[in-house]
Amino acid sequence: MEVKLNATADHVFGLLTDPKWLEARSLALGELSAKCSARKSGGVQVTMKRRVHRDMNAIIAKVLNPDSDIEIVEKWSGDGDRRQATYALTIVGKPVTVSADIELEATGKTCVYRITHRGHVKVPLIGGVIEKFVVGETEKGCIDELNYLANYLKKNK
Template sequence: MKLHTELSYDAPPADVFAMLSDPAFREKVAEAQHAVSHQVTTDVAGAGLTVRVETEQNTSGLPSIAKKFVGETTTAILTETWKDGSGGDVEITAPGKPTRITGTVALREAGGGTVQTVDLDAKVKVPLIGGKLEQLLVDSLEQAYAKEHEVGVEWLAGRR
């Protein structure tokens, strides 16, 4: 199942990339998303960047069909591998679960600001209910990116 989202920021791409590169920003996003626990690592190499965010999320708000599948909490590992400040690859895995999300992230200048575009493909390999779980996963990702955007707008406005 596909996810496409565009997040607009009133800052140039270099500032948005710097924000996305900052472990403190990623930690603030995890806290805003009510992660039970989180661990953030970033590795800058030349113009590129690798970000790894491991979060444990409470599943209390999920429908029972999903909760039976994932348990009381679930771990997700987000890895973004940026070739430079314009974009890169995204992978989200859930250890021990037949779930895989892959795609891309890109930044582009737009009217003096920046648009961050995220395109993901979510796969849940579970017979009969995989499609329903994929929809729940995409919905959850949309909410997560909306919260990241909310934190990002505040961050770029200097409210950290």
Template structure:
């Protein structure tokens, strides 16, 4: 059974400025480098008004729980696709994020809302982590989720830094 999570980040910048950072290829590269990725690639495309951000990061599994590292080996390839809907009247947007680990039964799925909040904005991320390993899946989810959420918080902090200058 997937393990749910929810995160909220406040920005001093308006939604349009925050979104511009989140889809900026330079920001995506900085995000991958800050996360310690050994290798990474990013792309941003427009599919009829939907902005699609695709990234791939090769990461060391040394930071993962031992149970997860046993399944993955010394490195893992994390693939992420985020699809941002067109902006609403207030500049806010919705997105859907899917994060998978290549050759592993792991999927993180989330929906996000980037909305105006006074002169700034708020970004909410609600989703679940699903590890499809019989008997151990829930245990691996509970062990891995704190690390994944720390990564989300680190990336949010970087986005806050970038958007504050926007």
């Protein structure tokens, strides 16, 4: 998925690596709890721990809980014109992960954010169904987060 944002890449990067802003975004989007930290060392590593609620059908509920703890680690590198990150989401205590590649590219006074998600589920027989659900929910959440970011940028020029 790709979105053009009406702000500089440096400004967007600053928000995407600001623990307080990320926690506020998560709570504003209805997550049950959110805790975030960022560590700078040759790049920036952002670690988020969130408790989320997701509606799911009975088949998926056999493996996942509607209320789950997730951990997300983003490792950012690059400079002001082009930054990249790896993304790893783990559902705590479940054989389910989502990985992604992220790019944030400067385009003058605006920037482009790109992300591609991949699911990994180690569950026999119904793993494909769970993977499709988890990646779909992750992408829905990503769309909500990007819409929140775009609206925030409009209101806070």
